[in-house]
Amino acid sequence: MYRLYWAPSTGAFAPDVVLTLTGAPFERQRVDYDGKEHQGAAYRKLNPMGQIPLLQLPDGAAITESAAMVLHLVERFPEAKLAPAAGSTARAVFDRWLVFLAVNVYGAILRWYYSERFTTDPAGAEGVRQAADRDLERLFAILEAQLDPGPFLLGEAFGAADIYLMMLVDWYPPARALPRVGRLCAGLKEEPRIAEVRKLYQLD
Ligand SMILES: N[C@@H](CCC(=O)N[C@@H](CS)C(=O)NCC(=O)O)C(=O)O
Numbered sequence: 613m614y615r616l617y618w619a620p621s622t623g624a625f626a627p628d629v630v631l632t633l634t635g636a637p638f639e640r641q642r643v644d645y646d647g648k649e650h651q652g653a654a655y656r657k658l659n660p661m662g663q664i665p666l667l668q669l670p671d672g673a674a675i676t677e678s679a680a681m682v683l684h685l686v687e688r689f690p691e692a693k694l695a696p697a698a699g700s701t702a703r704a705v706f707d708r709w710l711v712f713l714a715v716n717v718y719g720a721i722l723r724w725y726y727s728e729r730f731t732t733d734p735a736g737a738e739g740v741r742q743a744a745d746r747d748l749e750r751l752f753a754i755l756e757a758q759l760d761p762g763p764f765l766l767g768e769a770f771g772a773a774d775i776y777l778m779m780l781v782d783w784y785p786p787a788r789a790l791p792r793v794g795r796l797c798a799g800l801k802e803e804p805r806i807a808e809v810r811k812l813y814q815l816d
Pocket residue numbers: 621622623624650662663664665676677678679714718722
């Protein structure tokens with residue numbers, strides 16, 4: 613069975629929703645984030661980066677990187693229709709946006725939240741935060757344009773990249789003001805299985 617190491621308000625949300633929507637049996641292993649369990653030796657044996665999430669596959673393999681988890685799951689459970697068929701042009705577009713979100717947007721959000729980690733100059737943190745804010749504005753404007761006509765990143769077809777986008781919007785509230793981004797997230801929140809997972813992750 614799949615086992616997802618998770619904690620509220622973390623990047624475990626996207627793979628959790630994807631797992632939930634596939635209907636695959638899985639268990640959640642809560643990590644004591646406030647108690648810094650993810651920095652302990654036992655957890656680092658599984659994820660040397662000391663980060664959440666971590667997905668253990670049924671054969672015991674430990675997979676890190678939330679986007680890699682999503683890609684594995686959409687591939688493993690094609691009947692859930694959370695991504696276009698592998699090898700198709702639509703799939704290349706899906707992969708493009710998932711990686712865009714995981715690398716560019718997630719990265720900028722980390723710089724926005726944890727600015728002090730991205731400079732050795734204690735006085736430089738505010739500058740890092742402001743630059744990240746500027747980057748996020750630009751990145752979300754690109755996403756807003758991609759959602760035209762929408763309603764999803766891939767047009768008519770809902771997919772796992774939309775879930776990943778919703779997670780990032782939760783962390784960067786200014787993005788909610790963008791009409792298409794805001795509409796997409798508001799719609800996804802209405803889906804009962806997504807709403808359940810949101811509750812668990814303590815998202816509004
Ligand atoms: N690239 C990783 C990033 C994961 C990540 O940054 N997780 C955060 C929680 S949202 C974390 O565990 N941070 C703890 C730390 O960096 O000390 C992924 O996509 O899974």
